[in-house]
Structure formats: C-alpha cells, structure tokens
Amino acid sequence: MTWVIRLLVAAISALFLIIGVRAMLDPQSIITQFELGRQGVTGTSAIRADMGGFFVGTALAALIGLFPGKRQWLLGAAGMVALAFTGRAIGLLSDGLTANIAQSMIIEAITIALLVAAFGILNPRRREALAAERAAEAETQRLATEQERLAAEQNDMMAQNDDQQQRDRDLAQPIV
Known part of the structure; x- marks a missing residue:
C-alpha cells in the first residue's frame, strides 16, 4: 500500500513540477491555459515567480515528504494546495464557475486528500x-x-x- 501512495504522490508532484517549470520558462503557455489575458513585463514576471514558485515549491515539498522522517512536508504541500483551493472557492462565490475552475478545484481537492492520506499512511x-x-x-x-x-x-x-x-x-x- 505504501508504494502505491508514494507513486501517486510522486505523480502529482511531477505534474506540479511540470506546471511550475512551464510557468517559469514559458509563461505565455500558462497565461493561455489559465486565461490570464495579456500581460506586460511585470505580469509575466509575476507568473514566473508566483505561479512557478507555487507549483515547484509544492512539488518539492511533496517529494521531500516521501523521504523517511520528512512526512510532515506532505502537510506543508497539502496546506499550500488548500490555500489555492480556498482562493478558488472565494472566487467561485464572487465570480461563478467555469469548466476550467471546476477542473482545477477537483485536481486540488484530490491532491489535498492524497497528501493528507499519504501523511497518515507513511506514519x-x-x-x-x-x-x-x-x-x-x-x-x-x-x-x-x-x-x-x-x-x-x-x-x-x-x-x-x-x-x-x-x-x-x-x-x-x-x-x-
């Protein structure tokens, strides 16, 4: 069972790492994917730093949490994703729901559940x-x-x- 949970955490970490690296190296693809509209230099820099940093940081925290004695990092990663989910929930209340928002929220909810479950299973x-x-x-x-x-x-x-x-x-x- 533990190898399955480790594999799932590694897979979600790889996904987050890919998104984060894309945000840093090719912010235009992230601008399009997340419907961010036209960005100037400052906005593109913010996407590289903030979005890239969020995704890469979350991925690395989750991966570190897979090492023996480091499982608390899984909760740190779960907390980061939970904050993103909270931001989407606030936006949902004020802006409404689109297919992209629903997809992102589902992925975030699954990620949070997976990371918290991994924390318990890897005890x-x-x-x-x-x-x-x-x-x-x-x-x-x-x-x-x-x-x-x-x-x-x-x-x-x-x-x-x-x-x-x-x-x-x-x-x-x-x-x-």
Whole structure:
C-alpha cells in the first residue's frame, strides 16, 4: 500500500513540477491555459515567480515528504494546495464557475486528500506496528511448528517405549 501512495504522490508532484517549470520558462503557455489575458513585463514576471514558485515549491515539498522522517512536508504541500483551493472557492462565490475552475478545484481537492492520506499512511508508527504484527505472526508460526515437532518427538518416544515394553514382556516369558 505504501508504494502505491508514494507513486501517486510522486505523480502529482511531477505534474506540479511540470506546471511550475512551464510557468517559469514559458509563461505565455500558462497565461493561455489559465486565461490570464495579456500581460506586460511585470505580469509575466509575476507568473514566473508566483505561479512557478507555487507549483515547484509544492512539488518539492511533496517529494521531500516521501523521504523517511520528512512526512510532515506532505502537510506543508497539502496546506499550500488548500490555500489555492480556498482562493478558488472565494472566487467561485464572487465570480461563478467555469469548466476550467471546476477542473482545477477537483485536481486540488484530490491532491489535498492524497497528501493528507499519504501523511497518515507513511506514519512510522504505523510501519512499526505492521512490522511488530508481522513479527508476532512469524513467532506464532514458529511456535506452532515447534509444538508440532515436539508432539512428533513425543509420539516417537511413546512408540519406542511401547516397543521396549513389548520386548521386555517377550523376554520375561519363559521358554517352553
């Protein structure tokens, strides 16, 4: 399960990274995609810095969160996306809904849920509990095997004892 969640977080991070790098290197594609209208030098710079920085920063935070002991970064990334979602929700109330806005909000909601779920699933205590559970199962299996072996030995000893008693009885009989 953890490899699936890691793969999904990596995939969404790759998507955000691509969008962020596009915003920095080709702001015109972002201007068109997000219907930002005509921009001057200052607006283009803001798209490169603000949008590019947001997407690249979120992607890097999510990726860092995949490393052991760094899962709190997943919540930082989720918080950043949640703020973007909040901004869209405010715009939704005042400006209305378009297909592009709905698509963006759905992607953001899924991203937030994924990052928060990853935070929970990648919990080291959960891994420790699973490892302890596996160890307990292995120990139970080992004990069961040991009990079976001891029972087989006991049966063998009882059979040998029965054979010895039969020999003793046979030898105790007078020869006629």
